[in-house]
Amino acid sequence: MKLHGKHANSLADRDRITTLRTHHAFWHKADKRSITKIRGQGRCVVSPLISMAYYMGMDFGTSGARLTVIEDDGSTVFETKRAYAHAEQDWSSAWERLLWELLDSVPEKIRSEVVSVAFDGTSATSILVNQVDGKVLAPVKLYNEAQAEQAVQAVKAIAPASHTTSASTSTLCKLMAWHLEEVWQQAESHGMKPCLMHQADWLASLLHGSRSVSDWNNALKLGFDPETEAYPEWLNNQAFSHLLPSTVLAPGSPVAPLTAAAALRSGLPGSINGSSQPGCLVCAGTTDSIAAFVAAGVTEAGQAVTSLGSTLAIKMLSQTRVDDATYGVYSHRLGNSWLVGGASNTGGAVLRKFFADSELHSLTQKMDLSCPTGLDYYPLVKPGERFPINDPGLRPRLEPRPADNVVFLQGVLESMARIEGEAYKLLVQLGASPAVTEVLTAGGGAVNEMWTQLRAGAIGVPVSAAKHGDASYGAALLARQGWRSHCSAQTKKES
Ligand SMILES: Nc1ncnc2c1ncn2[C@@H]1O[C@H](COP(=O)(O)OP(=O)(O)O)[C@@H](O)[C@H]1O
Numbered sequence: 001m002k003l004h005g006k007h008a009n010s011l012a013d014r015d016r017i018t019t020l021r022t023h024h025a026f027w028h029k030a031d032k033r034s035i036t037k038i039r040g041q042g043r044c045v046v047s048p049l050i051s052m053a054y055y056m057g058m059d060f061g062t063s064g065a066r067l068t069v070i071e072d073d074g075s076t077v078f079e080t081k082r083a084y085a086h087a088e089q090d091w092s093s094a095w096e097r098l099l100w101e102l103l104d105s106v107p108e109k110i111r112s113e114v115v116s117v118a119f120d121g122t123s124a125t126s127i128l129v130n131q132v133d134g135k136v137l138a139p140v141k142l143y144n145e146a147q148a149e150q151a152v153q154a155v156k157a158i159a160p161a162s163h164t165t166s167a168s169t170s171t172l173c174k175l176m177a178w179h180l181e182e183v184w185q186q187a188e189s190h191g192m193k194p195c196l197m198h199q200a201d202w203l204a205s206l207l208h209g210s211r212s213v214s215d216w217n218n219a220l221k222l223g224f225d226p227e228t229e230a231y232p233e234w235l236n237n238q239a240f241s242h243l244l245p246s247t248v249l250a251p252g253s254p255v256a257p258l259t260a261a262a263a264l265r266s267g268l269p270g271s272i273n274g275s276s277q278p279g280c281l282v283c284a285g286t287t288d289s290i291a292a293f294v295a296a297g298v299t300e301a302g303q304a305v306t307s308l309g310s311t312l313a314i315k316m317l318s319q320t321r322v323d324d325a326t327y328g329v330y331s332h333r334l335g336n337s338w339l340v341g342g343a344s345n346t347g348g349a350v351l352r353k354f355f356a357d358s359e360l361h362s363l364t365q366k367m368d369l370s371c372p373t374g375l376d377y378y379p380l381v382k383p384g385e386r387f388p389i390n391d392p393g394l395r396p397r398l399e400p401r402p403a404d405n406v407v408f409l410q411g412v413l414e415s416m417a418r419i420e421g422e423a424y425k426l427l428v429q430l431g432a433s434p435a436v437t438e439v440l441t442a443g444g445g446a447v448n449e450m451w452t453q454l455r456a457g458a459i460g461v462p463v464s465a466a467k468h469g470d471a472s473y474g475a476a477l478l479a480r481q482g483w484r485s486h487c488s489a490q491t492k493k494e495s
């Protein structure tokens with residue numbers, strides 16, 4: 001069975017989709033409870049039921065971080081968000097600062113009853129850390145930072161042809177760059193124990209204390225194979241293989257309870273000595289676009305989710321796995337199904353370069369979709385594209401710029417819709433199946449109904465905003481899944 005290459009393999013049968021549907025019911029089980037609403041600094045809904053179990057998701061995206069707390073029936077109890085400063089110099093410090101700020105903003109009544117938490121972060125955002133004390137050993141490499149040709153060629157020399165890790169923005173290319181620059185080797189020569197972590201892994205480690213745990217989705221672009229649930233031999237044979245996370249779990253798996261220090265600092269429940277209850281349990285996370293997919297509650301093969309955040313990330317639920325770095329296409333595993341897709345550098349970050357959110361709203365109202373602009377843009381903030389064109393040198397195309405900003409915005413949105421339509425067609429051409437039947441939208445762009453209409457026309461299927469579009473909601477569902485897994489394991493142990 002050819003796993004990595006243009007030939008899709010028939011991975012799943014109806015059972016796998018059924019499994020996901022079961023999972024879906026598992027994730028989105030709704031049982032009605034009366035609730036009352038009160039106003040708080042976030043949207044705070046407090047159930048009259050006492051000793052509630054709450055589940056917390058934290059999303060560390062491209063422009064900021066969000067926190068969502070849900071109760072068992074999936075209803076949102078509290079949510080809040082914080083933006084990053086405009087020009088963050090030290091990303092790990094910024095993330096840690098926002099982590100504690102977000103946690104401190106949760107009302108104590110709710111925080112004290114959070115039984116599990118999960119994180120999502122931007123995919124392939126990579127950190128080199130001293131496993132001993134958590135010290136960050138080099139500047140963070142962000143999700144969209146293409147690595148130098150020398151590192152890319154070194155990865156291509158060890159990985160199978162068109163493997164996901166051969167994309168210049170992959171986690172493995174970032175680790176290879178640190179390897180070629182001898183960063184980890186120098187740390188070791190000074191008695192440190194360097195290790196590679198992903199953004200979501202590192203944030204979770206601030207709560208549970210382990211620096212060797214990742215998840216199937218974050219580890220994909222490092223080279224982890226979610227089908228075999230192991231690193232391939234060609235990666236295990238490398239001089240830096242001991243830096244890889246040694247434990248890679250399915251998203252939503254229980255990891256470990258909070259450390260006592262984290263419980264004290266965060267106000268989340270600590271484990272009680274001698275009790276089987278772990279206090280707040282940290283669960284394995286995922287990437288931001290997978291968290292948005294989980295939030296959207298997709299269950300049928302052919303359904304898809306587009307995350308219209310700062311970037312444009314698409315995922316379709318496929319019965320076959322497709323991986324082809326030539327086009328920036330890869331497959332994530334969720335439960336027992338494949339999410340085939342990729343992430344483009346076009347998207348909201350380009351819009352934000354030209355328009356404030358309020359302007360986007362007002363200009364959109366003036367657009368006339370019956371008069372296509374004919375403007376053929378490739379909207380990017382800077383040179384470099386990952387998907388559906390995998391070209392680190394692809395230059396932005398945003399000329400000619402009309403004097404009328406309404407026409408300019410319509411041209412940009414028409415062009416982004418064209419790229420999205422081409423992307424979905426490419427996935428099916430490469431073997432994803434069945435063809436796309438419906439697209440749900442997550443992220444900040446989901447509010448734009450005119451853009452939604454343009455996208456439906458370009459993709460050729462119904463497009464709508466997901467009922468739950470925030471990645472932090474998806475991460476909270478994973479935390480709930482992890483708590484339920486923990487409880488059922490406890491029940492089995494005690495029976
Ligand atoms: N009305 C709108 N139409 C289109 N895009 C919008 C609109 N309002 C906000 N956005 C875009 O949404 C993006 C933010 O979405 P969000 O999901 O928060 O991004 P991320 O999670 O990547 O930080 C911004 O880049 C902004 O341009």
Ligand SMILES: O=C(CO)[C@H](O)[C@H](O)COP(=O)(O)O
Pocket residue numbers: 061062121122123124143217287288289290309311312313341342343344
């Ligand atoms: O664009 C991004 C940042 O928002 C990430 O690349 C996004 O997470 C998509 O990666 P993946 O498909 O691995 O989740």
